[in-house]
Amino acid sequence: QKEVEQNSGPLSVPEGAIASLNCTYSDRGSQSFFWYRQYSGKSPELIMFIYSNGDKEDGRFTAQLNKASQYVSLLIRDSQPSDSATYLCAVLGGSQGNLIFGKGTKLSVKP
Amino acid sequence: EAGVAQSPRYKIIEKRQSVAFWCNPISGHATLYWYQQILGQGPKLLIQFQNNGVVDDSQLPKDRFSAERLKGVDSTLKIQPAKLEDSAVYLCASSPRLSEQFFGPGTRLTVL
Numbered sequence: 398q399k400e401v402e403q404n405s406g407p408l409s410v411p412e413g414a415i416a417s418l419n420c421t422y423s424d425r426g427s428q429s430f431f432w433y434r435q436y437s438g439k440s441p442e443l444i445m446f447i448y449s450n451g452d453k454e455d456g457r458f459t460a461q462l463n464k465a466s467q468y469v470s471l472l473i474r475d476s477q478p479s480d481s482a483t484y485l486c487a488v489l490g491g492s493q494g495n496l497i498f499g500k501g502t503k504l505s506v507k508p
Numbered sequence: 509e510a511g512v513a514q515s516p517r518y519k520i521i522e523k524r525q526s527v528a529f530w531c532n533p534i535s536g537h538a539t540l541y542w543y544q545q546i547l548g549q550g551p552k553l554l555i556q557f558q559n560n561g562v563v564d565d566s567q568l569p570k571d572r573f574s575a576e577r578l579k580g581v582d583s584t585l586k587i588q589p590a591k592l593e594d595s596a597v598y599l600c601a602s603s604p605r606l607s608e609q610f611f612g613p614g615t616r617l618t619v620l
Contacts, residue, residue, distance in 0.1 A: 401550075405548075429607065431608060431609075439613070440597075440599055440611040440612060440613050440614045441551065441599070441611050442611070443608050443609070443610065446607065446608055485550050485551075487550075489607075490553075494539060494556070494563075494603065494605075494607070495541065495553045495556050495563075495564055496541075496551075496553070496609060497553075498550030498551050498552070499550050500548070500549050500550050501549075501550055
């Protein structure tokens with residue numbers, strides 16, 4: 398059974414700080430990784446995806462992938478109260494393209 | 509570009525009743541997914557369509573759930589009969605390829 402693990406939180410950071418969200422996955426053959434943001438009562442919204450080892454930056458967001466450690470993270474710089482949401486890590490589960498989601502980490506950014 | 513459309517947005521039914529959800533994916537997206545998201549958990553795949561063919565329905569409780577995608581565009585998901593544990597948000601997503609997926613607003617189902 399392929400699994401994706403995330404700390405459920407809540408993770409609380411002050412406004413302007415860096416928020417670090419972590420995710421581990423069980424299938425060593427996984428190739429594609431996604432971060433979704435989900436506001437309360439809303440559907441998941443894609444933030445970033447990463448396929449290669451290393452860092453990928455998009456504005457205030459940086460995704461980091463380490464396939465050897467089976468670890469993917471999301472850094473949010475200059476955190477804002479509007480970043481308060483649940484962040485879902487997802488791994489492409491196989492050749493068919495279905496995503497396997499973690500339970501999500503709830504982030505709270507305090508003004 | 510219009511997003512994924514779903515209806516209804518909310519549904520309340522009693523156990524043993526039936527219910528149906530509708531999804532219209534983003535135009536041109538060949539792949540369509542139905543997920544179930546129980547409160548406090550991540551979405552769980554129920555069924556995946558490629559055009560109008562089923563690619564993966566291994567986690568669909570086939571004794572009570574059914575889904576179809578006629579003509580490779582719209583899709584419906586049906587539950588008959590519903591159980592209390594079916595209370596969840598049902599999310600439809602579509603994808604242009606084996607990569608990022610785009611979600612609709614979801615249907616929140618409450619089974620009493």
